[in-house]
Amino acid sequence: MPALVLLGAQWGDEGKGKATDLLGGSVDYVVRYQGGNNAGHTVVVGDQKYALHLLPSGILSPGCTPVIGNGVVVDPSVLLSELSGLNERGVDTSKLLLSGNAHIITPYNVTVDKVTERFLGKRKIGTTGRGIGPTYSDKINRVGIRVQDLYDESILTQKVEAALDAKNQILTKLYNRRAIAAGQVVEELLGYAEQLKPYVTDTVLVINQALEDDKVVLFEGGQGTLLDIDHGTYPFVTSSNPTAGGACTGAGVGPTKISRVIGILKAYTTRVGAGPFPTELFDEDGEALRRIGGERGVTTGRDRRCGWFDAVIARYATRVNGLTDFFLTKLDVLTGWEQIPVCVAYEIDGKRVEELPYSQSDFHHAKPVYETLPGWSEDITKAKSFSDLPKNAQNYVKALEEMSGAPISAIGVGPGRDETIEINSFL
Numbered sequence: 001m002p003a004l005v006l007l008g009a010q011w012g013d014e015g016k017g018k019a020t021d022l023l024g025g026s027v028d029y030v031v032r033y034q035g036g037n038n039a040g041h042t043v044v045v046g047d048q049k050y051a052l053h054l055l056p057s058g059i060l061s062p063g064c065t066p067v068i069g070n071g072v073v074v075d076p077s078v079l080l081s082e083l084s085g086l087n088e089r090g091v092d093t094s095k096l097l098l099s100g101n102a103h104i105i106t107p108y109n110v111t112v113d114k115v116t117e118r119f120l121g122k123r124k125i126g127t128t129g130r131g132i133g134p135t136y137s138d139k140i141n142r143v144g145i146r147v148q149d150l151y152d153e154s155i156l157t158q159k160v161e162a163a164l165d166a167k168n169q170i171l172t173k174l175y176n177r178r179a180i181a182a183g184q185v186v187e188e189l190l191g192y193a194e195q196l197k198p199y200v201t202d203t204v205l206v207i208n209q210a211l212e213d214d215k216v217v218l219f220e221g222g223q224g225t226l227l228d229i230d231h232g233t234y235p236f237v238t239s240s241n242p243t244a245g246g247a248c249t250g251a252g253v254g255p256t257k258i259s260r261v262i263g264i265l266k267a268y269t270t271r272v273g274a275g276p277f278p279t280e281l282f283d284e285d286g287e288a289l290r291r292i293g294g295e296r297g298v299t300t301g302r303d304r305r306c307g308w309f310d311a312v313i314a315r316y317a318t319r320v321n322g323l324t325d326f327f328l329t330k331l332d333v334l335t336g337w338e339q340i341p342v343c344v345a346y347e348i349d350g351k352r353v354e355e356l357p358y359s360q361s362d363f364h365h366a367k368p369v370y371e372t373l374p375g376w377s378e379d380i381t382k383a384k385s386f387s388d389l390p391k392n393a394q395n396y397v398k399a400l401e402e403m404s405g406a407p408i409s410a411i412g413v414g415p416g417r418d419e420t421i422e423i424n425s426f427l
């Protein structure tokens with residue numbers, strides 16, 4: 001019963017989509033366990049490029065069953081348009097399974113997300129504006145709407161009315177917005193019910209039966225470790241648990257079932273939205289990483305903040321996720337730098353600190369301590385094995401591995417499926 005978790009080891013956009021798609025051909029199920037359409041996963045297959053937001057990246061592998069687990073928040077209009085977009089391109093999406101316990105991102109959740117951000121002003125989080133935070137808060141507040149509620153009009157109406165009672169007070173009295181009519185929301189949501197029905201099922205049962213039948217299941221995280229609501233750079237985080245434990249709660253599998261946890265790790269660092277980022281670059285190196293790496297958000301089109309590799313963060317990701325492997329991505333982007341700085345520790349108030357400080361104030365003051373590694377200039381995009389890499393690229397990878405605390409089992413040298421060096425098999 002091999003069950004693998006694949007998750008982001010930094011602040012998201014590490015290349016999870018590509019890694020999942022690569023493994024998709026050998027796994028039976030790919031399960032999203034948290035987040036929603038705040039995610040943007042780019043998958044390149046041959047000359048075709050796909051941008052996935054809500055659908056698991058396994059959807060592009062014909063033998064694989066994609067599953068949206070109970071821990072995901074689902075915007076039905078986004079899901080349906082993503083499905084029809086793929087169908088138009090000839091992708092069969094009929095195997096998709098959607099948990100009846102997944103929560104629905106309602107139109108009022110999207111409104112509240114945008115209004116809250118606007119009112120936070122300078123202190124805003126820089127959310128994707130997709131209603132993620134407000135939907136998870138409704139879930140925790142026990143006023144959320146679940147996929148299964150779409151199939152009981154009376155329950156749905158009661159729940160939407162209850163949720164809007166308080167929200168309309170806030171929208172009208174605090175934010176000076178118009179009240180949202182419950183009837184309109186109910187009508188819109190009911191309009192999605194029939195189209196979604198064929199996919200809705202008890203995904204927990206399906207996944208656990210699959211594991212009992214020795215099927216291979218891959219749990220695909222959205223976002224990344226440092227965006228985790230518990231373990232990330234709070235409050236500049238998303239509202240779910242992308243870390244490994246999230247796979248258990250967000251898909252309904254016990255921790256004893258997980259056999260491997262793979263951290264996707266970019267060979268440098270990026271971040272979208274606000275919050276601390278010790279190795280962020282504001283110079284031409286940062287600009288070059290952004291340009292060469294194509295670091296522009298798939299979901300919101302925002303430029304990603306770029307910086308050098310941060311080994312303190314990688315070690316932290318190893319620890320909080322119990323990582324068994326890393327998949328190092330975008331090594332090719334670093335080709336051409338004579339010297340490559342790598343952050344090995346922080347300096348905080350004059351003291352050297354080796355591990356991520358637990359105090360938010362300390363982290364905001366952390367200055368990177370760099371070691372500089374020699375770069376390479378040879379094109380590495382055609383490399384098929386570790387020994388094909390120039391010596392300095394090999395040494396860069398080995399140094400990162402040593403600092404990060406888990407073996408690097410694959411290396412991305414380009415966006416395509418086949419632009420990957422496999423070192424240890426994941427299955």
Ligand code: GDP
Binds near residue numbers: 039330333414
């Ligand atoms: P995700 O959110 O973790 O799935 O990552 P994104 O798709 O948002 O961002 C990663 C970007 O890097 C995408 O455009 C990928 O096509 C691209 N990518 C992934 N792996 C590699 C790699 O090894 N080399 C290069 N050059 N691009 C890569």
Ligand code: IMO
Binds near residue numbers: 014041
């Ligand atoms: P993938 O799966 C990078 C960031 C947002 C913001 C914070 C909270 O493509 O790696 P939210 O809308 O989730 O409430 O925003 O989290 N964020 C991401 N950054 N990649 C993502 O997803 C992200 N999803 C959310 O920019 O800072």
Ligand code: MG
Binds near residue numbers: 012014039040041298
């Ligand atoms: Mg992304």
